[in-house]
Amino acid sequence: MSSTRSRARPGEGEKLREEILLAAESLLVETGTDGALTLRAVAARAGVTTPSVYLHFANRDDLLEAVCLRSWGELERRMRERSEGVDDPLRVLGRCGRVYATFGLEHPVQYRVLLMRPSAHRSPGARECFRYVTEAAAACVSAGIMRGRPESLAVGLWSALHGLVSLLIAQPEFDWPDDLDTLIDDVVRMAGFGTVLASRIPREATPTSAQLAEGLDALTANWPERDQPRR
Amino acid sequence: MSSTRSRARPGEGEKLREEILLAAESLLVETGTDGALTLRAVAARAGVTTPSVYLHFANRDDLLEAVCLRSWGELERRMRERSEGVDDPLRVLGRCGRVYATFGLEHPVQYRVLLMRPSAHRSPGARECFRYVTEAAAACVSAGIMRGRPESLAVGLWSALHGLVSLLIAQPEFDWPDDLDTLIDDVVRMAGFGTVLASRIPREATPTSAQLAEGLDALTANWPERDQPRR
DNA sequence: AGCGTCAAGTTGACGGTGTCAAGTCAGCTC
DNA sequence: GAGCTGACTTGACACCGTCAACTTGACGCT
Numbered sequence: 399m400s401s402t403r404s405r406a407r408p409g410e411g412e413k414l415r416e417e418i419l420l421a422a423e424s425l426l427v428e429t430g431t432d433g434a435l436t437l438r439a440v441a442a443r444a445g446v447t448t449p450s451v452y453l454h455f456a457n458r459d460d461l462l463e464a465v466c467l468r469s470w471g472e473l474e475r476r477m478r479e480r481s482e483g484v485d486d487p488l489r490v491l492g493r494c495g496r497v498y499a500t501f502g503l504e505h506p507v508q509y510r511v512l513l514m515r516p517s518a519h520r521s522p523g524a525r526e527c528f529r530y531v532t533e534a535a536a537a538c539v540s541a542g543i544m545r546g547r548p549e550s551l552a553v554g555l556w557s558a559l560h561g562l563v564s565l566l567i568a569q570p571e572f573d574w575p576d577d578l579d580t581l582i583d584d585v586v587r588m589a590g591f592g593t594v595l596a597s598r599i600p601r602e603a604t605p606t607s608a609q610l611a612e613g614l615d616a617l618t619a620n621w622p623e624r625d626q627p628r629r
Numbered sequence: 630m631s632s633t634r635s636r637a638r639p640g641e642g643e644k645l646r647e648e649i650l651l652a653a654e655s656l657l658v659e660t661g662t663d664g665a666l667t668l669r670a671v672a673a674r675a676g677v678t679t680p681s682v683y684l685h686f687a688n689r690d691d692l693l694e695a696v697c698l699r700s701w702g703e704l705e706r707r708m709r710e711r712s713e714g715v716d717d718p719l720r721v722l723g724r725c726g727r728v729y730a731t732f733g734l735e736h737p738v739q740y741r742v743l744l745m746r747p748s749a750h751r752s753p754g755a756r757e758c759f760r761y762v763t764e765a766a767a768a769c770v771s772a773g774i775m776r777g778r779p780e781s782l783a784v785g786l787w788s789a790l791h792g793l794v795s796l797l798i799a800q801p802e803f804d805w806p807d808d809l810d811t812l813i814d815d816v817v818r819m820a821g822f823g824t825v826l827a828s829r830i831p832r833e834a835t836p837t838s839a840q841l842a843e844g845l846d847a848l849t850a851n852w853p854e855r856d857q858p859r860r
Numbered sequence: 861a862g863c864g865t866c867a868a869g870t871t872g873a874c875g876g877t878g879t880c881a882a883g884t885c886a887g888c889t890c
Numbered sequence: 891g892a893g894c895t896g897a898c899t900t901g902a903c904a905c906c907g908t909c910a911a912c913t914t915g916a917c918g919c920t
Contacts, residue, residue, distance in 0.1 A: 407897090449900090
């Protein structure tokens with residue numbers, strides 16, 4: 399292969415790793431599918447022969463995960479930004495949830511690679527996601543609005559959001575409503591309210607449908623309709 | 630290829646389709662992964678050459694989906710069986726949710742193929758799932774416990790359950806609690822209660838954390854602790 | 861009995877894939 | 891300038907999904 403790229407000097411082998419990641423990333427956004435990320439295509443774009451990729455990545459999956467993780471830091475940044483200065487912990491949870499869903503839908507390939515494929519090892523993507531949610535849940539617990547271990551609450555919250563995002567990604571041809579923002583908001587509200595309520599009702603005291611309906615009628619009747627912007 | 634299998638008689642070509650499906654299914658349960666379902670392996674097990682598969686399936690994906698759909702009817706059967714004779718619509722929802730999650734975890738490969746991969750067409754697996762949940766949600770609405778369009782409510786309920794199942798399948802190495810049944814139950818309760826509560830709180834009247842906590846304290850105080858078996 | 865037909869299945873190949881063992885080559889050190 | 895070592899290439903292997911062209915064998919018809 400007589401390419402333009404010149405061999406790196408000893409000690410600078412890491413350069414190639416970066417160039418491969420860059421090539422893979424551009425290939426990913428151009429094609430929109432990870433199927434296009436073949437070792438040959440990536441290597442060619444990086445101006446290098448195919449087996450050279452193995453100098454820096456154990457196998458294709460390793461490369462795939464590494465390139466998808468590159469966009470992942472942005473998620474945390476956006477969550478912090480979006481919930482900055484918000485006091486009400488439930489509202490923080492809501493904002494983070496919306497950011498999470500929006501981010502997932504904006505990066506469907508990365509989301510799918512990091513969270514929707516069987517990953518043999520402890521996926522860093524998953525641990526990150528869980529950490530964010532656990533933090534937000536912990537805030538709700540210390541505010542006295544939720545009860546129980548933050549980790550347990552977080553699993554439920556994460557499940558709801560992840561379920562929505564992954565269904566939207568995997569089943570694009572499904573008969574989804576037009577207004578995705580409202581859909582996301584509905585699920586965020588459901589998950590938030592549900593976690594609060596479920597954490598306050600002991601399993602042994604699960605009410606019947608009638609009891610619950612009656613109780614909630616009384617509850618919501620006390621809330622005057624307020625007029626505040628949704629976000 | 631001088632195999633044992635004798636060529637089917639004209640008009641009986643459909644026999645091969647069944648034999649291929651059978652071969653593929655057994656291969657799937659033996660290996661536990663759909664990656665092992667190569668056309669060559671399936672054809673060999675069916676006692677036939679590789680291209681013969683194309684007589685009955687358009688491509689590998691088509692075969693994969695067909696074989697995974699075979700187990701799918703069982704899900705509806707189990708749901709109906711498990712919720713038979715239960716009056717309380719919320720309790721029906723709970724039972725269906727637990728059946729759904731358990732079934733998904735018992736058939737991880739099928740679940741993944743049908744619901745966790747980008748499917749270009751309207752996946753029958755997805756439509757089935759959604760139908761079940763919508764039915765259960767509709768019952769809650771007509772009982773007056775939930776409000777709104779059953780389809781909208783169903784998306785949320787489905788998301789929560791699907792989220793849990795798909796995370797458990799895709800991230801087996803995550804730090805899950807030991808007791809999966811309780812975990813499932815938590816998510817089912819969260820989704821059920823949350824859908825009820827969210828459907829009764831207009832978006833414009835979203836309470837603050839403090840309001841919600843206070844209201845719920847009053848609410849649950851009225852429920853005497855009852856002693857009834859969980860299922 | 862023999863023949864044509866047509867469905868059922870096979871042969872053989874193509875282009876593509878991930879992966880690996882062995883080789884080469886440039887730059888640094890001594 | 892010899893030699894070492896890290897950076898990369900060569901060339902191959904086994905396997906994959908898919909397809910066009912071919913063969914085979916059972917049936918209906920005369």
